[in-house]
Every structure is written in structure tokens, then in C-alpha cells.
Amino acid sequence: MSAFNTAARLRTLARKTTDQLPDDLADLILEEASQAVRDELGQQVDRVVDDVWISGPGRGRVLLLPQLPVTDVASVELDNDPLTAASYSWSMAGVLKRSGCDWPDEPGLVVVTYTHGYAPDQIPETIRSVTLQVAARFALNPDQVTQLSIGDYSRSWASSGEGRTGRAELTEWERRRLAPYRAR
Numbered sequence: 001m002s003a004f005n006t007a008a009r010l011r012t013l014a015r016k017t018t019d020q021l022p023d024d025l026a027d028l029i030l031e032e033a034s035q036a037v038r039d040e041l042g043q044q045v046d047r048v049v050d051d052v053w054i055s056g057p058g059r060g061r062v063l064l065l066p067q068l069p070v071t072d073v074a075s076v077e078l079d080n081d082p083l084t085a086a087s088y089s090w091s092m093a094g095v096l097k098r099s100g101c102d103w104p105d106e107p108g109l110v111v112v113t114y115t116h117g118y119a120p121d122q123i124p125e126t127i128r129s130v131t132l133q134v135a136a137r138f139a140l141n142p143d144q145v146t147q148l149s150i151g152d153y154s155r156s157w158a159s160s161g162e163g164r165t166g167r168a169e170l171t172e173w174e175r176r177r178l179a180p181y182r183a184r
Contacts, residue, residue: 001046003030004123004131013132014139021139033135036168037127042183043067047117050074055110058103065094067116077111127181130174138168
């Protein structure tokens with residue numbers, strides 16, 4: 001899976017030079033921050049083509065596909081028989097609706113092959129922005145320093161609750177920003 005941002009943007013936000021934050025380190029930090037965002041969302045986010053999902057118990061005429069946004073449904077099989085596209089409809093919100101009858105109650109009878117997620121150039125700016133903020137915190141404080149004192153000068157940083165300094169953790173504000181993209 002790819003990072004949701006670039007080393008150049010991270011260096012700009014963190015006010016670091018390439019010597020201070022080389023590409024390999026910046027890329028690693030961005031990958032960790034991107035994974036933290038994926039974990040928070042409960043979504044892969046990156047585009048996945050022809051992913052296969054096997055149903056749980058039926059819910060009337062509606063099944064909810066787990067990964068969003070849905071960009072294509074290649075096939076739907078019911079008890080190993082392919083359904084025609086006219087016998088169901090789908091939405092980007094992951095709603096797979098059966099036309100004219102209910103889905104079976106028994107788990108595992110419906111197999112859906114579908115495409116979901118965002119192409120690299122289509123990842124929403126909110127996701128990119130939060131990822132960059134998380135990465136910048138990590139880049140600016142990799143040793144997780146929470147307090148620094150030199151002579152009569154003292155400075156403290158957040159250490160819990162609002163995103164731990166130096167770790168790829170999200171603040172409550174960042175979580176609220178990501179809420180529209182979170183899995184159901």
C-alpha cells in the first residue's frame with residue numbers, strides 16, 4: 001500500500017531539508033502515518049481491483065460491502081451461480097441491493113467481486129492532510145520527548161489523549177475530520 005503524501009510535502013510542513021529528513025526516512029514516516037489513518041478508518045483507502053467479499057448473514061434486500069467507496073461491481077454470485085447485473089444494484093456507499101427478492105439468510109452464499117478505494121491522485125484532501133499532520137509530528141519529535149529543560153528554560157509537549165508526541169497517533173480533532181470516511 002502506498003503513502004497518502006509525499007516526502008517533499010512532509011519536509012515543507014516540518015521545515016526540514018533533504019539532509020535533515022532524507023527521502024527513505026520521510027517515506028517510512030509517511031507509510032506509518034498512512035497506516036495509522038487506515039487503521040482509524042477501518043478501510044484500505046487505496047484502490048483495490050477485483051477484491052472478493054463473501055457474505056455474512058443476509059439482511060433482506062440489502063448487503064453492505066465492507067470497503068468504500070465502491071467504484072465497480074464486476075460480478076455477484078449466489079450459491080455459485082452468477083447473477084445478471086439487472087438482478088441487483090450497487091452504490092458508492094457499498095449498498096448492494098437485490099431486485100425483486102431478498103438475499104439468502106445463510107452466510108457465505110453470496111460472493112461479490114468488486115473494486116473499491118481511491119486511485120492515488122483521488123485520495124480525499126482531508127485524508128492527505130491528516131496523514132501529513134501525523135507524519136510531521138513524528139518527524140519533528142522522533143524520540144517522543146514530552147519535556148525539555150535547559151537552565152531556566154522549560155518546554156512540554158502533549159503525551160497522551162491528544163495524540164502522543166512522536167508517535168503515529170491521531171488527535172481527537174483528526175479523528176473527527178476523518179469521521180465521514182470511517183467504515184460503518
